Amino acid sequence: MRANYHTHCQFCDGRASAAAMAEAAAAKGYGVLGFSSHCPLPFPSEGNMELSRLGEYREEIRRLGREWAPRGLEILLGLEIDLVPGYCSPNDEVFRGAGLDFAIGSVHYVELPGSGRFPVDYGGPEVEGFLSRYEGDDPGKAMYRDYYRKLGALVEGGGFDILGHFDLVKKNNGGYGRPGEGRWFDESSPDYLDAALGVAGALIGKDIVAEINVGGMSRGKAKTPYPSLAILKELRANRVRITFSADAHAPEHLGANLDAARELARAAGYDSVAILSGGEWTEVGIGET
Numbered sequence: 189m190r191a192n193y194h195t196h197c198q199f200c201d202g203r204a205s206a207a208a209m210a211e212a213a214a215a216k217g218y219g220v221l222g223f224s225s226h227c228p229l230p231f232p233s234e235g236n237m238e239l240s241r242l243g244e245y246r247e248e249i250r251r252l253g254r255e256w257a258p259r260g261l262e263i264l265l266g267l268e269i270d271l272v273p274g275y276c277s278p279n280d281e282v283f284r285g286a287g288l289d290f291a292i293g294s295v296h297y298v299e300l301p302g303s304g305r306f307p308v309d310y311g312g313p314e315v316e317g318f319l320s321r322y323e324g325d326d327p328g329k330a331m332y333r334d335y336y337r338k339l340g341a342l343v344e345g346g347g348f349d350i351l352g353h354f355d356l357v358k359k360n361n362g363g364y365g366r367p368g369e370g371r372w373f374d375e376s377s378p379d380y381l382d383a384a385l386g387v388a389g390a391l392i393g394k395d396i397v398a399e400i401n402v403g404g405m406s407r408g409k410a411k412t413p414y415p416s417l418a419i420l421k422e423l424r425a426n427r428v429r430i431t432f433s434a435d436a437h438a439p440e441h442l443g444a445n446l447d448a449a450r451e452l453a454r455a456a457g458y459d460s461v462a463i464l465s466g467g468e469w470t471e472v473g474i475g476e477t
C-alpha cells in the first residue's frame with residue numbers, strides 16, 4: 189500500500205489546500221495520507237501554523253477523512269513538531285492534547301550565537317549569513333554539532349512517531365556524502381559521522397520510525413534524499429524501521445521521486461517500510477509502495 193505521512197498544505201507553508209492534496213493523493217493511488225502541518229511556535233516563523241488555527245485544521249482534516257474513507261483513502265491527522273529547547277517540544281500539552289493520529293518530530297532550528305536561532309533549511313545565502321556570525325574557524329562544524337545535539341535530545345525526549353529528515357543540516361551543504369565536496373563541512377568526515385551516527389544509535393529500541401524524505405529533491409533543493417546512505421545503513425543495522433516521505437508542499441510532490449526512495453532503501457538493506465493504518469503500524473514490502 190502506498191502511504192505518506194509528511195504532507196503540508198495551506199495551514200502552514202504548503203501551496204495547496206488540504207482538499208487539493210487529498211485529491212492528488214487519491215489520483216496517485218495512495219491508500220493513506222497523513223497531514224503534518226508545521227506546528228505552531230511561540231515565536232514568529234513564516235512557515236508555521238498559527239496556534240489559533242489548530243482547531244480549524246483538525247476539523248478540516250477530519251472532514252476530509254469522512255469524505256475520502258468511502259473512496260479508499262484513509263486520511264490521518266498529524267503535525268510536524270519542532271524541538272526548540274525551552275520553547276517547543278512534541279511533549280508540549282498543546283500537542284499531546286490535540287487528538288493527533290501521529291506526529292513527526294523534527295529539528296529545523298539551531299542556535300544563532302548571540303541571539304536566538306535560525307532554520308538550517310533556509311536558503312543557502314541566508315544560512316551563509318547566519319554562519320558568518322559564528323565565532324571560531326569552523327562554523328559548519330559548530331552548526332552540525334548543534335543540530336545533531338538537538339536531534340539526539342528530540343529522540344531522547346520522544347513524544348512522536350516519525351523522525352523527520354534525519355540529516356536536514358546538509359540541505360545547503362552540497363556535499364552529497366562525497367569526501368571534500370561539502371561547502372561548509374565534509375559529510376564523510378569522522379567527526380560529522382560521529383555526530384550523525386550517535387543519533388542513529390540513540391534510536392535503538394525506541395518506537396520511532398525514520399523517514400526517507402524526498403521533499404528536498406522534489407523541490408529541486410537536493411540531489412539525494414534524506415538521510416544519506418551511510419546514515420541509513422546504520423539505521424538498518426540498528427533495526428530502525430523506515431517510511432517513505434514526500435514532505436509534499438504541493439500536489440505534484442505526492443508520488444514524486446519514489447524511485448529514489450526505494451533505491452536508497454534497498455541499497456541500505458531494507459526490503460519493507462512501516463505503514464500506519466487503522467491505528468496500527470505494520471510492514472509492507474517495498475515493491476508494494
Ligand SMILES: [Zn+2]
Nearest residue numbers: 268294352353
Ligand atoms: Zn521539516
Ligand SMILES: [Zn+2]
Nearest residue numbers: 194196268435
Ligand atoms: Zn515537512
